[in-house]
Amino acid sequence: MIPLTALKGKKYYVVGLARSGLATVAALEKAGAIVYVFDDSKQGGVSPEEIEWSSLEALVLSPGIPHRYPKPHKAAELARLHHVPIICDVDLLAETCPGATFVWVTGTNGKSTTTALLQHLLPEAQMGGNIGVPVLELEPFENKEGVYLLELSSYQLERVPHLKADSAVWLNVTPDHIDRHGDLAGYVAAKKNIFTAFGESQNVIIGIDDPESEAVYHELLKDKAKKVVPLSIHKILEKGLSVQEGIFYDNAQKVCYLKGLINLPGIHNYQNIAAAYGVLKFLNKPFDLEEVIQFSGLPHRQEDVGSLGKVIFVNDSKATNIESTLRALACYECVHLILGGIAKDSGLRGLENYKDIIEHVYVFGRAAQQFSTELSHDSIPHSVFETLEEATDAAASKAQQGVVLLSPACASFDQYKDFEERGEDFKTIVSKFCSG
Numbered sequence: 001m002i003p004l005t006a007l008k009g010k011k012y013y014v015v016g017l018a019r020s021g022l023a024t025v026a027a028l029e030k031a032g033a034i035v036y037v038f039d040d041s042k043q044g045g046v047s048p049e050e051i052e053w054s055s056l057e058a059l060v061l062s063p064g065i066p067h068r069y070p071k072p073h074k075a076a077e078l079a080r081l082h083h084v085p086i087i088c089d090v091d092l093l094a095e096t097c098p099g100a101t102f103v104w105v106t107g108t109n110g111k112s113t114t115t116a117l118l119q120h121l122l123p124e125a126q127m128g129g130n131i132g133v134p135v136l137e138l139e140p141f142e143n144k145e146g147v148y149l150l151e152l153s154s155y156q157l158e159r160v161p162h163l164k165a166d167s168a169v170w171l172n173v174t175p176d177h178i179d180r181h182g183d184l185a186g187y188v189a190a191k192k193n194i195f196t197a198f199g200e201s202q203n204v205i206i207g208i209d210d211p212e213s214e215a216v217y218h219e220l221l222k223d224k225a226k227k228v229v230p231l232s233i234h235k236i237l238e239k240g241l242s243v244q245e246g247i248f249y250d251n252a253q254k255v256c257y258l259k260g261l262i263n264l265p266g267i268h269n270y271q272n273i274a275a276a277y278g279v280l281k282f283l284n285k286p287f288d289l290e291e292v293i294q295f296s297g298l299p300h301r302q303e304d305v306g307s308l309g310k311v312i313f314v315n316d317s318k319a320t321n322i323e324s325t326l327r328a329l330a331c332y333e334c335v336h337l338i339l340g341g342i343a344k345d346s347g348l349r350g351l352e353n354y355k356d357i358i359e360h361v362y363v364f365g366r367a368a369q370q371f372s373t374e375l376s377h378d379s380i381p382h383s384v385f386e387t388l389e390e391a392t393d394a395a396a397s398k399a400q401q402g403v404v405l406l407s408p409a410c411a412s413f414d415q416y417k418d419f420e421e422r423g424e425d426f427k428t429i430v431s432k433f434c435s436g
Helices: 019-030 074-081 089-096 111-121 184-195 211-220 267-282 289-294 322-329 368-377 388-398 419-431
Strands: 011-015 034-038 058-061 101-106 126-129 147-151 167-170 202-207 226-232 241-244 247-250 253-257 303-308 311-315 335-340 358-364 382-384 402-406
Touching: 011 019, 011 074, 019 034, 019 089, 058 074, 058 089, 101 111, 101 184, 111 126, 111 147, 111 267, 111 289, 167 184, 167 267, 184 211, 202 211, 202 267, 211 226, 226 267, 241 267, 247 267, 303 419, 311 419, 322 335, 335 368, 335 388, 358 368, 358 388, 368 382, 388 402, 388 419, 402 419
Parallel strands: 011 034, 011 058, 101 147, 101 167, 126 147, 167 202, 202 226, 226 241, 311 402, 335 358, 335 402, 358 382
Antiparallel strands: 241 247, 247 253, 303 311
């Protein structure tokens, strides 16, 4: 557990008592801080109306609880009224471990895989944040050689006033979480907090293939204290990291071939590998392609979960927006696609570009009727179902070859608590008729 001894005697209000919230309470109490707690779904605690706000050092608000959009939590409203900082557990880590080496990774897509790949390549490092372990459950390093690898979502990045990354990775931006940030500009603004250390030394790797990221890249170039390395999977860069036709380049010099990696298929994973390479270079660590090949990937990210005759079943439940789904589709040639859940604002925009490889689409859940309308407009053959099980059974019956791909392009909360539960259900369904 991270020691927060510098916070002894200070008062904090922790709202939201899921895993990261409970870890925060435990770390603060162990440090001798005075902690008040509250959770809307649990009995007890101190309600926001009962808190003496003027005595607080900060409100530690769970990342999943809104403080602006779509409606601020009462605790956030009162904190803002009394000028109390609203932070998350990541900020406490950054404030209390200023001597550690931090590598932060963000992006709409790919941040989990990139962070996990880095941890695989740097086994001595510790990984946490939006992936795996709550940051305050990590262990302190005995010296400054230790590296913390943290995946950070926009929900966390909007609450980190003490953040300073030694190396920051920004992979990409596509519209996501708009309800939480108000609009795309608000989403980008939250992500940009990964570069908070303006005017201070910082290594940056930034994907430049989408217009929002390219604009941020040009903004960062104005900060002479930053070493900014662009990354593209669409063109070869004379200065920077790039991938073209499966070949990875550093400053336009070939590094290695990436095409054909079984556990990291597709050009989007080439971007993840290139970003990890850049971080290792910043840290003066060697890059070993053989180690990359040994990386098994993450559950629910294009996970091969079995086969039936000439048909392979792939669990890509982590694809909660259409951009992620399109990236998965680009890896295959004959697809029976399962979509469904709670649709994002972008719907199925861009799916029409993959009509040639889509044999049939199976839609389920709350988004089913909306998706059926969009698919009909684009003349893509499809069927509508209530549940994932019904959709999967139909796909297994219809498919004769190729891939049955669960890549939902939706949030899961209509029928599941999260994308992990949805993915596990898919694997259970597939196991009924499929060899692993």
